[in-house]
Amino acid sequence: MKKLAAILLALITFTPNVAYGAQGDIGYFGGTSPGYKLKSVAEAANPNAKPVTKYTLPYKENIYLSGKAVSVEGTIELKPVEIDFTENPIGSYKESYIITAESDDGTSQIARTVDFNTNYIYDAGTQQLTKSSEITGWTETVVVEGITYTLDQELSSFSKSLLEDRAPGVNYYSGDIYYNAVYTDGAGGDNNVTMQVDARVYGYDQAFAASEVQRRNISIDTGTNQYYIEETPTYTTYRDMLYSSNEPQAISLAGNYKEIARGSGIIQYNVLLGNDELQPEDAVGTIIIEDSPRLEQLPIPYLSQLMGHPAKSDIERMYSMKVFDVNPRGFSANQPVTRGEYIEMLVKALQIPIPATDDKKNPLPEGLFSDISIEHSLYPYAVAAYNVGLIQGGSVNPYEYLNREQMYVFNIRALGLERLGLGADSNYTPFLDDSKIADYAKNSIYAANKLGIIPFDGGYIFPDKYVSYADCAAFLNSYFDYLRYDLQKDYNQYMLF
DSSP states (O other): OOOOHHHHHHHTTTSOOEEESOOOTTOSSSOBOOOOOOOOHHHHHOTTOOOOOOEEEEEEEEEOTTSSOEEEEEEEEEOOOEEETTTOSEEEEEEEEEEEEEOTTSSOEEEEEEEEEEEEEEETTTTEEEEEEEEEEEEEEEEETTEEEEBOTTTOEEEEEEEEEEOSSEEEEEEEEEEEEEEOOTTSOSSOEEEEEEEEEEEEEESSEEEEEEEEEEEEEOSSOEEEEEEEEEEEEEEEEEEEEOOOSSOSOOEEEEEEEEEEEEEEEEEEEOOTTOOHHHHEEEEEEEOOOEEEEEOOOOOGGGTTOTTHHHHHHHHHTTOOOSOGGGOOTTSBOBHHHHHHHHHHHTTOOOOOSSOSSSOOOSSSBSSSOTTSTTHHHHHHHHHTTSSOSBOOOTTSBOBHHHHHHHHHHHHTOGGGGTTOOGGGOSOTTGGGSOHHHHHHHHHHHHHTOOOOBTTBOOTTSBOBHHHHHHHHHHHHHIIIIIGGGGTTTTTOO
């Protein structure tokens, strides 16, 4: 978190920034899963929700020890760990993965249990978290078409290092995996079978979606044969949102939105060097795994004043997601949104942790803002936004009307993608009113334009125009759809073979 040192020391026991200690919903051995389902609207709104300590996911993996791809299916069990890296910026935790999988015909299986000790260092200045993991326990038995291979842990080695960059609304990470897995020769020969893997990992997680992709290069030496495989396991889990109209005419509800949590995993592989019997059509392939969706019905308040309004569906979506909380009876689509209201909207929608107002052991810090008191209803949301770097201390200007350029600055800052606008030449922007954009907002607006999440009318962006509730609903729906669907394209569709 970007804070003055004195403030940081004063708040370090009051505003814990908590993260889960594990990314690996698909593990680190070339398999894939649909991923763990994200928090629903109801779960995100529940302050008493307990953290998950263990979960089991469907799982698929390819075995290549025979010089061809043999698919197995089963489960992966993970035990995520919460770490408070604000209070403990340097520390360690344990990771655990249990994988069991079998082929359709029962002739091939994997039984793997892996334990890591992961050391981490959090840099508050850069908001980056470095993790380095070492194996503390690794047992594995692989059966390939009836031939059994047993891992020799003493001869095997594994190294994993990840770097997280924690933007206010998105946690990005990348890193590397390298390991040598040495197995006894299941065919009864004198040579061990060695599999060497070098992989690059990219991923992100946020309130609306999470995705990870691994680029893996695999070399296998059986002593008599050498195999080489490239594979790209990936997974994406996201919260979809759809409208369903009700068919009966005599029903008080015309319809409502529903949220569907979905997840899927894909492995694309290419056996560049395999056994002599491998046919070309079997050297390249794709494995897909999906989980059953989770449904949540979202209510829509009755907004008779919006009949025929072009922003009606956008506004109803915001109410369904609990982003808008204005009394429906007094709602006006043309009313401008204030800065304070928008900060609260982003904190809610992005599921930024909100500090408890009644926690006597960890009371809210006072004096962060000059224009809202600790008794103000916005105060916990402003503290939450401050803790993750969405706003700075000092003046919040909660009653100032929000204009478009301020909104885009908030949105891009939440994504942590301001760098995409650096170096852009204002002489070549598509905005005819570029000269009216404030200098502080140019990088964010140029970045938003690159990402395709900024509308402009006839070549104009109108940076100083106030944002009405109707405008806000349309802009946020576009923004949230980017988080739900478009962000993942860089992490799977564009990186597959």
